[in-house]
Amino acid sequence: xxxxxxxxxxxxxxxxxxxxxxxxxxxxxxxxxxxxxxxxxxxxxxxxxxxxxxxxxxxxxxxxxxxxxxxxxxxxxxxxxxxxxxxxxxxxxxxxxxxxxxxxxxxxxxxxxxxxxxxxxxxxxxxxxxxxxxxxxxxxxxxxx
Ligand SMILES: [Zn+2]
Ligand SMILES: [Zn+2]
Numbered sequence: 001x002x003x004x005x006x007x008x009x010x011x012x013x014x015x016x017x018x019x020x021x022x023x024x025x026x027x028x029x030x031x032x033x034x035x036x037x038x039x040x041x042x043x044x045x046x047x048x049x050x051x052x053x054x055x056x057x058x059x060x061x062x063x064x065x066x067x068x069x070x071x072x073x074x075x076x077x078x079x080x081x082x083x084x085x086x087x088x089x090x091x092x093x094x095x096x097x098x099x100x101x102x103x104x105x106x107x108x109x110x111x112x113x114x115x116x117x118x119x120x121x122x123x124x125x126x127x128x129x130x131x132x133x134x135x136x137x138x139x140x141x142x143x144x145x
Contacts, residue, residue, distance in 0.1 A: 005035040040084035099138035
């Protein structure tokens with residue numbers, strides 16, 4: 001594991017403590033597993049790579065929710081209603097390009113935030129957030145068909 005993800009893990013653990021969240025061994029392993037992925041992953045994949053095969057998937061979801069609650073995990077909705085999860089620097093968010101066939105997701109280096117914020121403020125809204133994910137068929141899947 002590189003030092004960038006080490007310091008991100010430290011930041012997340014500090015935030016978790018500050019918010020009164022529990023730091024369990026399982027939680028640490030889930031954070032470490034998330035840090036190893038270079039793309040968003042399903043709860044089941046995260047469970048496997050955290051070495052928690054014996055752990056109930058509900059427990060994994062509960063941990064991911066707790067991390068989402070402190071801004072350390074972003075949920076990426078798929079078109080089929082399931083979700084992928086990605087470790088997030090608290091306070092940041094990302095947009096993704098997601099293949100509807102193989103469910104690979106990659107970050108899109110783009111944010112529509114400013115424009116959205118301006119419009120939403122013009123409607124009198126405050127505490128504005130936004131979600132934007134882009135779906136399509138990736139090059140690999142397109143080649144196979
Ligand atoms: Zn694909
Ligand atoms: Zn954005």
